[in-house]
Amino acid sequence: DGGITQSPKYLFRKEGQNVTLSCEQNLNHDAMYWYRQDPGQGLRLIYYSQIVNDFQKGDIAEGYSVSREKKESFPLTVTSAQKNPTAFYLCASRKQQEDIQYFGAGTRLSVL
Amino acid sequence: AQSVSQHNHHVILSEAASLELGCNYSYGGTVNLFWYVQYPGQHLQLLLKYFSGDPLVKGIKGFEAEFIKSKFSFNLRKPSVQWSDTAEYFCAVKILSYNTDKLIFGTGTRLQVFP
Numbered sequence: 001d002g003g004i005t006q007s008p009k010y011l012f013r014k015e016g017q018n019v020t021l022s023c024e025q026n027l028n029h030d031a032m033y034w035y036r037q038d039p040g041q042g043l044r045l046i047y048y049s050q051i052v053n054d055f056q057k058g059d060i061a062e063g064y065s066v067s068r069e070k071k072e073s074f075p076l077t078v079t080s081a082q083k084n085p086t087a088f089y090l091c092a093s094r095k096q097q098e099d100i101q102y103f104g105a106g107t108r109l110s111v112l
Numbered sequence: 113a114q115s116v117s118q119h120n121h122h123v124i125l126s127e128a129a130s131l132e133l134g135c136n137y138s139y140g141g142t143v144n145l146f147w148y149v150q151y152p153g154q155h156l157q158l159l160l161k162y163f164s165g166d167p168l169v170k171g172i173k174g175f176e177a178e179f180i181k182s183k184f185s186f187n188l189r190k191p192s193v194q195w196s197d198t199a200e201y202f203c204a205v206k207i208l209s210y211n212t213d214k215l216i217f218g219t220g221t222r223l224q225v226f227p
Contacts, residue, residue, distance in 0.1 A: 031213060033214075035217075040121070040219055040220075041219055042116075042118075042202060042217040042218050042219040042220050043156075043202065043204075043215075043217040044217070045214050045215070048213060048214065050213055056212075056213075058214060059214075090155075090156060092156075094213075099144050099161075099163065099206060100146075100158060100161065101215060102158075103148075103155050103156040103157070104155060105154075105155040106155065
């Protein structure tokens with residue numbers, strides 16, 4: 001079954017803790033993206049990667065880090081430097097030469 | 113900074129009513145335009161897109177959108193809504209001349225349709 005898998009569905013972070021959100025795709029897509037969705041603010045781009053071992057900051061990268069060691073995987077780490085991490089995080093991917101992003105089901109992160 | 117505006121934050125309609133959701137963007141160059149929909153509990157999915165050609169585009173589930181370049185608008189329409197159209201709708205723009213691979217999203221419009 002092809003698609004974008006985000007895990008976990010729900011995640012809780014303690015004060016000062018780093019947490020990592022997983023995003024895996026088996027669509028053979030080249031580009032991958034991380035967005036943050038807050039009520040009334042739409043989606044805002046955190047990081048994106050167009051090829052393996054390369055990624056760029058989006059509009060709100062502070063307090064986040066990513067890696068792209070494999071084409072299929074683009075994990076997002078929410079560090080302790082992100083002071084307001086409570087949000088819904090969406091991962092997306094895009095096939096080269098096709099300008100359509102496909103989204104995963106999301107991870108809802110809350111702070112304990 | 114470039115932006116996308118969705119002026120209707122929350123729309124409430126009865127079934128069979130007509131729908132029009134506004135989307136305006138603040139860039140004068142070449143753009144690709146998208147409407148995405150997020151049904152309750154489901155992932156964000158593409159409703160329709162405009163890249164070039166006929167400015168009236170048709171999408172899934174009877175939705176359509178019209179690109180009016182002079183007004184920088186890409187409004188979404190449906191002649192007769194159904195209860196199952198209850199969802200959040202996002203307009204998004206990609207600016208093609210920028211050396212960046214990113215979509216700019218509007219803040220979303222929450223649509224509630226009552227039977």
